Amino acid sequence: MKRQFWMLFAFVLVLALALAACGGAAKTPQPQAPSSKPAATEAPAATEAPAQSATEAPAAASGGVLRMLTWEGYAPEELVDKFTKETGIKVEITYIGDNNELIAKMAATKGVGFDLVSPTLNYVATAQEQFGIYQPIDLSKVNKDLFIPAYWDSILKNSEYEGKPYALPFVWGTTAMVVNLEKAPDAGQSYLDLCDPKYKGRVTYRAKYDTLYMFAYALGYDPAEAVKNEDEYRKVMNAVRDKMIECKPIVRTYWDSRQQLEDLLKNDEVWVATSWDAIAWTLMKEYPNKFKYVVPKEGAVGWFDTFAISAGAENVDAAYKWINFVMKPENAAVIINKTGYQTASQGAVELASPEMAKIVAETLPPEKMKTIKWYFPLPPYAQDIQADVLEQVKAAESK
Amino acid sequence: MNASSKRRGLWLVLIPMLLWIGLLFVLPHVKLFYLSFVSRRGGEFTLANYLYFFKNPLYRRIFVRTAVFSTLVTLLTLVVSFPLAFIITKVAGKRLKAMLLLAVILPYWVSELIQAFTWMVLLRESGVFSYLLQRLGIIHHPVEFLYHDYTIALGLVYTSLLFMTIPIMNSLDTLDDSLIEAAYDLGANFWSTLREIIIPHAAPGIMVGSIMTFMLNLGNYVTVTLLGGKNSLWFTEIIYNQFIIRFNQNKGSAFSVILLTFSVVFVWIVLKVTKQDLSEAM
Amino acid sequence: MSPEIDVALVNVTKKFGNLVAVDNVSFEVPKGSFFSILGPSGSGKTTLLRMIAGFEVPTSGDIYIGGQRVNDVPPNKRPCNMVFQRLALFPMMNVLDNVTFGLRRRGGMSKAEMERRAKDALARVGLQGLEKRKIHQLSGGQQQRVALARSLVLEPTVLLLDEPLGSLDLKLRQSMKLELKHLQARTGTTFVYITHDQTIALAMSDTVAVINRGKIEQIAPPEELYRRPATHFVASFVGENNKLTGGRVLAVRPGPDPQVEVDFAGLRMAGRAGEDLAVGDTADLFIRPEMISLRPGKHENGLLGKVSEVNFDGSHSLVVVDLVEAQRPLSLNVKIQHTEDAPEVQPGDVVTLSWRWDAANAFHPVAQPSTEAEV
Ligand SMILES: Nc1ncnc2c1ncn2[C@@H]1O[C@H](COP(=O)(O)OP(=O)(O)OP(=O)(O)O)[C@@H](O)[C@H]1O
Numbered sequence A: 001m002k003r004q005f006w007m008l009f010a011f012v013l014v015l016a017l018a019l020a021a022c023g024g025a026a027k028t029p030q031p032q033a034p035s036s037k038p039a040a041t042e043a044p045a046a047t048e049a050p051a052q053s054a055t056e057a058p059a060a061a062s063g064g065v066l067r068m069l070t071w072e073g074y075a076p077e078e079l080v081d082k083f084t085k086e087t088g089i090k091v092e093i094t095y096i097g098d099n100n101e102l103i104a105k106m107a108a109t110k111g112v113g114f115d116l117v118s119p120t121l122n123y124v125a126t127a128q129e130q131f132g133i134y135q136p137i138d139l140s141k142v143n144k145d146l147f148i149p150a151y152w153d154s155i156l157k158n159s160e161y162e163g164k165p166y167a168l169p170f171v172w173g174t175t176a177m178v179v180n181l182e183k184a185p186d187a188g189q190s191y192l193d194l195c196d197p198k199y200k201g202r203v204t205y206r207a208k209y210d211t212l213y214m215f216a217y218a219l220g221y222d223p224a225e226a227v228k229n230e231d232e233y234r235k236v237m238n239a240v241r242d243k244m245i246e247c248k249p250i251v252r253t254y255w256d257s258r259q260q261l262e263d264l265l266k267n268d269e270v271w272v273a274t275s276w277d278a279i280a281w282t283l284m285k286e287y288p289n290k291f292k293y294v295v296p297k298e299g300a301v302g303w304f305d306t307f308a309i310s311a312g313a314e315n316v317d318a319a320y321k322w323i324n325f326v327m328k329p330e331n332a333a334v335i336i337n338k339t340g341y342q343t344a345s346q347g348a349v350e351l352a353s354p355e356m357a358k359i360v361a362e363t364l365p366p367e368k369m370k371t372i373k374w375y376f377p378l379p380p381y382a383q384d385i386q387a388d389v390l391e392q393v394k395a396a397e398s399k
Numbered sequence B: 001m002n003a004s005s006k007r008r009g010l011w012l013v014l015i016p017m018l019l020w021i022g023l024l025f026v027l028p029h030v031k032l033f034y035l036s037f038v039s040r041r042g043g044e045f046t047l048a049n050y051l052y053f054f055k056n057p058l059y060r061r062i063f064v065r066t067a068v069f070s071t072l073v074t075l076l077t078l079v080v081s082f083p084l085a086f087i088i089t090k091v092a093g094k095r096l097k098a099m100l101l102l103a104v105i106l107p108y109w110v111s112e113l114i115q116a117f118t119w120m121v122l123l124r125e126s127g128v129f130s131y132l133l134q135r136l137g138i139i140h141h142p143v144e145f146l147y148h149d150y151t152i153a154l155g156l157v158y159t160s161l162l163f164m165t166i167p168i169m170n171s172l173d174t175l176d177d178s179l180i181e182a183a184y185d186l187g188a189n190f191w192s193t194l195r196e197i198i199i200p201h202a203a204p205g206i207m208v209g210s211i212m213t214f215m216l217n218l219g220n221y222v223t224v225t226l227l228g229g230k231n232s233l234w235f236t237e238i239i240y241n242q243f244i245i246r247f248n249q250n251k252g253s254a255f256s257v258i259l260l261t262f263s264v265v266f267v268w269i270v271l272k273v274t275k276q277d278l279s280e281a282m
Numbered sequence C: 001m002s003p004e005i006d007v008a009l010v011n012v013t014k015k016f017g018n019l020v021a022v023d024n025v026s027f028e029v030p031k032g033s034f035f036s037i038l039g040p041s042g043s044g045k046t047t048l049l050r051m052i053a054g055f056e057v058p059t060s061g062d063i064y065i066g067g068q069r070v071n072d073v074p075p076n077k078r079p080c081n082m083v084f085q086r087l088a089l090f091p092m093m094n095v096l097d098n099v100t101f102g103l104r105r106r107g108g109m110s111k112a113e114m115e116r117r118a119k120d121a122l123a124r125v126g127l128q129g130l131e132k133r134k135i136h137q138l139s140g141g142q143q144q145r146v147a148l149a150r151s152l153v154l155e156p157t158v159l160l161l162d163e164p165l166g167s168l169d170l171k172l173r174q175s176m177k178l179e180l181k182h183l184q185a186r187t188g189t190t191f192v193y194i195t196h197d198q199t200i201a202l203a204m205s206d207t208v209a210v211i212n213r214g215k216i217e218q219i220a221p222p223e224e225l226y227r228r229p230a231t232h233f234v235a236s237f238v239g240e241n242n243k244l245t246g247g248r249v250l251a252v253r254p255g256p257d258p259q260v261e262v263d264f265a266g267l268r269m270a271g272r273a274g275e276d277l278a279v280g281d282t283a284d285l286f287i288r289p290e291m292i293s294l295r296p297g298k299h300e301n302g303l304l305g306k307v308s309e310v311n312f313d314g315s316h317s318l319v320v321v322d323l324v325e326a327q328r329p330l331s332l333n334v335k336i337q338h339t340e341d342a343p344e345v346q347p348g349d350v351v352t353l354s355w356r357w358d359a360a361n362a363f364h365p366v367a368q369p370s371t372e373a374e375v
């Protein structure tokens, strides 16, 4: 009897571990986990491998190693090789698929193991407050002329914690809507079009925070203000929840990955969707008359990925060298072409693809740029409120 | 060699293994268990993490749905796997046997993610399946086969087919064909032979397969989310949210322990019902 | 088809790919008889039985049970039961459940009645009290008896037994042999019994069919099989023999049972022609050791010999005698029964050997000698 119990125990333990790994109970989430950060390309499991140039030992001797935690496409091999050649610094990259994953990885070691990180702006100050994983930016080491001034000012200000800036601007993008011009030419005036019974079953969006903000703005709230007060924010988010549950019969499915969204759109299964600009622009390039990236009257939701220095950095100089290197227009242009996103590099757009530049200018003209609703920092309670709301929406029964 | 040096030799072999099990399996779970009973801030003993689950009707509902669904899918997988295993081990000729085995194993050459995407290509409204049915005149306009409960079931059965089929094949392999013949000879028909001879003999394999399949279903994330669409919330996602989105290790741990406990109870019940001894089955 | 015939095979052939396991076999088993199929390993016995039971489909030919053609009847619908060579007891059930299995399938009987019958069947094979045992808790012999009881309890018209006493020790085999025989006589069940052990076949059967390489060599009652083998194979396979090879036929005396004289190393030996032989043919001669009479000293009409060995064997002695007048070394084995007037011999004694002509059988030599039971 006793032996049987122990056998059972061991067996269950083994299986439970597998289960825990699947369920994300382990600290590092699976790469298949839904990406809650718009990355230009999927981050498949294989790209988790960290080292890029493990064999070049002499280089390490001359310039050390720079260890980066960043998104797929943000440090293309082309640039890494060029950087190593110029500076003698070896680069090791670990990819992340999610801001929370980034924070979890950093928090586990207080940042030791990484020098340079690329968190999204709205996560910087709050993560610093909760986990102390970054160190203040040493402005004397950065070449300010490389940056578009408006972004420089705004990012430094918005990443402030206890009076010190913690991030520099790097790559940015927007989330708005993509519509099928043949099937739904009128859609895209407002995010509430996602709820229009006219498009029942022909709508898709993410069951993620960006959608919450879109609905909040569409319902006339200002979540960026409301978030400062827990009760207020819950009230706003509950209103959003009720709307999303009401609209659940309209949505076909919640999209999770770029592939999924493109399939839905290309197969005409969905006509109106929320989309990252880069996805929509690629589709427009391929089908100029069929798809359009539209920014509704509420404005696009904008995100800004930054450079932040790890609190546990061992090679701070290399990190700044990389920043000054990658923000040179000719280098930043490589990233623009690779990811489809915009950068904060002064003069880079002009060097990138003119065709893309035209599409960007067309869909995101200066007056639309002004209406961008930037992601705002989330106090811990806001994360919980958002998760509550999303869980409730997903759990709601609907046809 | 005397007895004591023999024993020392045994320990030398055992210690690395025990360490491995200890570090990889036991410690994380001890930690999980510990975290589930302390508060997020302060770290004093509390039952709040568990109470939070039991007081939340949404979580209870998702949990029950996940558990019931996993159980049903396990049964369904058994219903599909058993004839398959039987045909492979007892009926098929060499060629068919190799073909069927390949068909069972082949899906595992690609990741679960790719499997799910393959299903999506087949089952979507503009997909292969809908197209074929229209060509055959069975349906008259495109039909969406994705985003239903039965789609989730299909995907889950598919992903766990191998884990059910192989153990059953294993146990059927050891079934002497003459037992089946003897049963027939004594007047049994197909069903009574199945019930009295084949299934009892295959019970250990059925049990191991069911437990594995059940665990896989319970812990699934990708297949459920991609194929299930908007109504597919699974308990693993709730746990994921606790750990990764809300940074609440304590509630996440409590939820994990609840899921774990449920699995243990499930395994225990299966063992009792099939009157199996795990040490015999393995 | 006569109603007196329980099992009949008509020109039955079974091929496995290129291998002809059973080759154009026909026979009839009368109702209530004990019919044995005797043959060496691999000769096709099991295949034959499995076709009767319904587990193999004949490649050609017909099978009748109780006058009914059963080629298309599935095994569970045939009025016969089989005791398997490898027993095939159900390990997941205890002894009683094994034995009641067939009754339960048949239904129409109370549980108590089933158990009563099962216990009865178990008692008949000497296994009372072991009802609750698991199969793996039984000895090989006990298992074999459970297998018997499991079939017997169904009181089948025909019971097919595939070497059921194979794994028993000698003593148990002897007693089970008798038990089976009694059982068969008592129940009147038709037995089709497979064995490669001729002593069993000869002792128990009404009729024996000898099979070799899928072909029936002879079908006859045991005594006829023993005394008047129809083929070279039967002569060499059944019973003990002195086998003399490569003789030349000197004379043939025709008749219903043709008599021949064969020359072996210059000695004339009489025998019965098992098949057509002509003067001048080469022939082998089989002489039963117990049919040779041995007289001490030198006598007229007999073969002169010298005892080289005496092997005491309880009730018998096996005496090896060198034939001194032969042109090349030649010896015969003689079996003497230890009766009151049995001659006493010692190695070195001079003796005279003789036998009735029909105690020896002559055949054409066969190209490939098959498995033989040498003395
Ligand atoms: N299913 C089968 N497929 C191919 N060949 C077979 C099959 N069953 C039997 N054989 C072959 O047919 C021949 C006769 O086999 P069978 O089992 O009838 O022999 P047997 O007389 O019962 O021998 P034994 O006394 O050893 O049991 C053998 O050569 C055997 O290898």
Ligand SMILES: [Mg+2]
Residues within 6 Å of the ligand: C045, C046, C047, C085, C162
């Ligand atoms: Mg056999």
